[in-house]
Structures are given as structure tokens and as C-alpha cells.
Amino acid sequence: MDLGSLQKLLDDPAVSEIMINGPQKIFVERGGKKVLSDVTFSSEEELLGVLKKVYEKSGKRLGDDILYSDTCLDDGTRINVILFPLSRFGISATLRKFSKAITGLEDLIKLGTLSQKAADFLIACTKGRINILFSGGTGVGKTTLLQGLSHYFGTGERVITIEDAAELKIPQENLVSLETKSADRDGKGEVTLRDLIRNALRMTPDRIIMGEVRGPEAIDMIQAMATGHSGTLGVVHGNSPKDVIARLETMIMMAGLDLPLSEIRKMIVSTINLIVHVERLQDGNRKVTYITEIRGIEQEEVFLNDLFVFDKLKIDENGHVIGELKPCIRYFPTFFPKFQKMGLLSEKAFETK
Template structure:
């Protein structure tokens, strides 16, 4: 290492040391200020108005000045304002998580202990600069999250699912199960949900695929959205659900309510965990069974994971066509295998062929969606379920994404194209008044339409 490199290394190291020292000083000041605020001020944390918050902010600013004077510390105006903001977040928000929750570009927040906080921002995972003081601080914020909904988390019950006031989904797991410290995962609730036009502009699918899916939903096709974790299944399900006519009764069933249907006649059902005595649990399966007694025109299940798959298939086969759900799987074929496995978990002694016949008659379309390394999400295939051939469920792809590599910025290149096969359910769609121009299924290189073709 030459002399210039040594000097540069020394300067970088000194800068990092100074930054770390400054951060520790601000954390110490922030803790002292927060303690004084708790001791000296009577703060209304329940639904404060703007005037109350402004008054509290001014009082905190005064206390910050007093603490700095007593400790003979000098901080810049910006640093003082940061301390005021952090204390306000501790009082009214969720501490260090508050600015992350306020950032519209962030879709997920992952707390892996007090010092390792990651976020998904515009589809990419990055490490955040915010941190908690220690495990106790994380546990305090966890209590702030779960207290309003009557949940608890401790060594005897170290895992919990919860929901923030804005609808964001939260999973919490603490030691001894979480070895890195208390862990929080937040899937943020979109205040302004994506539309189909948004997904087209993102390149998730193209106009012809959108036209076909819109007609399929309105034409009462049973559809499964298949994909991996974080692939955008719930977002896609929400968009497809928006095509259900407003004169139909819709029952939605979810573990944590995320769907944001805009129709007038929607009944939203949500599972319930067991209480502290281990009683009172109500799962997806019980809700699916109960929904059949509620005179639904459509049933929308956020995700099938277990034995409820059998009840969902039976509902689809007994007059509740046009139902929608999602499943964790990497290919359309895998999604059917997953459904078969889940039906076996129901305890019903059914032969494999009988299960596959149920699946083949209940499911009409599979939409396979995936998240790529560049953060983009794309529909890989729209696949039609044709029926049984021997002991095998037969499938045919209607549309698919063909990747052409990556551009100079590392973004996925490719295009969505039809396979040239006209789906077999086109006649069923016609009976529901959905007439499609079959040219959208022809493999042409360019058509140039800018609006839905109906």
C-alpha cells in the first residue's frame, strides 16, 4: 500500500470513527430527552391533533436545549431537529420504524435485531441506516404494535401475526426462536393500490394479457395466482378482483386483511389466532366452510396453504365459479402439485386421481408471477387447465414471458407474447357476454394498441 493510499485509509477510518461517536452522542442525548419528556410532560398519545403535536414539539425542543446545556454538548440545528423528530416518533409513532413507514417507496421493512434493518425499496433489498438502541428498545416497539389489537408475545408465545392501523401486515418473532434478537417483518399496506394500468406500465404484463384476464374474471373463470414469496401475488389478486361486477356479493377470506376491493357488496373475513389459553383459533378452512352459508357469488381467498384447499375446490365445483385465490409455487404445474398435497392434508382419504379430477374441473386458469433479481415483477405465464389425460392434469400456455437477457443497467429484458393457442374457455366467456378478439392470441411481433380491446 503506497503512502497516498495509507493517508486515504487513515482519513476514511477517522471519518467513520467520528460519525460513530457522533451517533452515540445523539443516541445518549435522545434517551435523556425522552426520559425527561416522560417525567415532565403529560402527553396525550391518543388521536392528538396538529396543534397538540406542535405544542409537544416546542416543549421537546426546549428540553433538548436544557439537556445540551447541562451536558456541555454542542449540536448543530439539524442534529437538534433530528432528536426532536426521533422523540416525537417514540411518543406518537413506532420509533425508528416511523420514517420507513412514511416512505412511499418502501414496500417491506425487515428488522433483524436492533442494528440490522433492511427495506425493500423499489423492488431492491437495501440496508437502512436507522437502528434501535438495543433489544429492549425493539421489544418496546413490538409492544406498541401488538397492544392495540390485544395480542401478546413472550417466551411462551414467541411468534405473532399482527396488523398496523393502516392495514400493514406484521410478523414478529422473538428469542429464543430468533437468534439475532427480536425480529419484525412489515409488509406495508398500499394507501393508493396499484391498478392494472400501473402493472402494464411496469412491464408486469401487456395489454393483450390484461384484456384476456379482465374478460376471464368477468366471465366467471376460476383463477389461481401462483408465485414465490414477495412476487406480488396479493397485489395481482387485488387488481383482478377489481374486475368482479359491482352487482355481485363477494366474500374475501384472509389471514391478514390486505385486499382492497372497491365493490359495494363485499364481506371481509379474517382468521383469528388462539388466545392465551390456546383456544378460540379460527383458520382459513373454517372461514371457507362458513362462507358457503353466506350466499356468496364469488369467494376470494388471499392464499390457500393447507387443508382449506379441498373446501375451496369444492366451492369452485359447486356453483361458486369465478372464485380467485393464490398459492406459493414456482410453476403452473407445481401449483397443481401443491394443491394436491394440501388436499391430502385435509384428512380425507381420497385417491390421487380423484383429487386431480377435482383440481382439473375446478381450476380454469393459472397466472404464474415472479420477482426478478432487478426487483421487477412479471407474469411468466398464463396457463389454461384443460382437464385430465389418463392420471395427468393437462395444461396449455396461452401467454408467456420470453427473456432476452439484461440491459446495461442490469434490468431484465424481454417481452410477453402469446403462444398462438386460443384458450378453450373462449366459448364460456361468450355465454357471460365477454367477447374477445382472437387476434390477441396470435403470435405477432407488433400490434400497437393503446387501450383494452373488447
């Protein structure tokens, strides 16, 4: 599909994100820095025509009564568009490219996103089928890390992905990709994440992968984990592992269940095992900064046990952050004895040297 002036930016491997603030102002992110590009469109009509083509190909509509929407290109590029009058200055669009240069954990290790020791630990956790949430801000690489770990799913596993806009590329033979649907112009036909999770439970999944958890569907995800669907992976926004817990509590409350906070915390602790937190540092590089176990309840609060922490040592003369993601444990994780028996982990995994 020819995307007109945008094609040049999509084909540029140095560009990771395209930000459109109308036809004449198109910014790009290169190497973690946002700059104004030389690409423009002649008019709003030309720009909207190109974007409509993309949405039509993915089976979605844009324009008329649909003033904002998400979709994906075939290569995994995520697209969000919002139109006037919601966007006061006209068409606004964000295209976040899927990096073709990153195909697995090995590439992330080479980039310094995480250490070999941390990667080995996460591989063991994936093979051991514990439940993991990947947290962080927008565009930090949560989904990329999840996809890297998906290479370590069992070959015979039936995997079901659930997303608002299908973008996950999971290398699995027995894979089902589910995507939400907006209501039509009569307000009918909406299919939500909650609907899809409930239906996925009837499809005999070995793993459920949540593209992003941001609302009341958190309770459905947790209930799926509680009913024997181990190995569930999900993505959530949050500023730290502690913040993720607070957000989960809020999202579960959004479901309208009459549950005290103490019960909600027990549900979280009994189902989710690990939080992997990713950040974009001030130099633009993306790093795993925490791998944290959700260990239990202590003094009525969720007790978090940091297993790996990014140690920021200094900032060099070029402004690059120098540091290392390394083991930093007070307690071995509760699943450690089980993983030892399975031959997945030993105490060497947590040695600091």
C-alpha cells in the same frame, strides 16, 4: 400511530420492505435491492414495545406465550414477528408495505408487470367468473395483481375475503372480510381458514377470495368452487404452474381424506380454470411470466395449456431483463366459446402481433 424509528422507513415511498434482525440491524428493500438502513432502536425492549402497540391496535397479542404472529397496518402493510427463543438472535420482524403507487391494472401495465393484451384477457376472465389462482414466491406481487382485478367485479356482487391477516383492499360495497384467530393461552378459541370457508358458504357469497392457500383448506376451497361458487380467486405459493398443481395435490392430501391421486387431480381440473404466475426477475422487477389454463387430464397427469408466456429476450448493459409477456397458445382455452358468446373475448386476444 407513532411507530418510532420505523415510521421514517414506512413513510419512505422508495422502501417496499423492512427486515428487522434485532434492534441494531434493520434492512430495507429499495428497487428490488436489500441494503442495511441507518435506522436503529436503543434496545430490544423499545423495539418490542413498538411492535406490541401495532398488534394491540389490530386486536392481536404478541409476547409472553405468543412468540410469532402476523398482522396488518391500516394501510395494508403486512407484518410478521417472531421472538426469542424461536428467533435465536432476538426479535425478527418483516414488514411488507402495500404500494400506494399501484391502484389498479393500469399501474401494473405501466410498470411492465404484464402487457395490455394479457391484462385485457385477465379482465375478461374476471368478468366471466372463472376460478383463478395467483402463484409465485414471497413478495412478487400476487396479491397486488388480484386486487387490481377486483376492480372488475360486478357492482352488485357480494364478496367475502378469507385471510390469516386481513390485508386485501377490495373496492366493493357488499364486502365481508373474515380473519382467522389463534388459540388463546389455554389452547381454546382457534378459528382456522377451513372454519371460515365453511362459514362463508352460509353467507350467500357471489365470490370467495382466499388471501393465501397453503394447507388442507385447499380442499374446502375446491369444494366451494364445485358447489357453484364461480369467480373464486386465491393466492398460492409455487415456483411454476406445474409446481402449483403438485402443491395443490399435497395440500388436499393434508386434509386427511382417503382419496386416490387420480380423484384429486379430477377435482382440481374440474374446478380451477387458470393459474397466473408472477416472478421477481434477477433485476428485481416483478413480472407475470405465465398465464396457464388447467385444461384436463392427459395420460393420468394434469394437462396445462400455456396461454401467455414471458419471453425473455436479453439482459441489457444495466442488468435489466428485456422481454415481453405475449400469447403463446396451442389450443384456445376451453372457456373460449362461452366467452365469445358473452362478448368478452375474440381470437384477437391471442394474436401475437
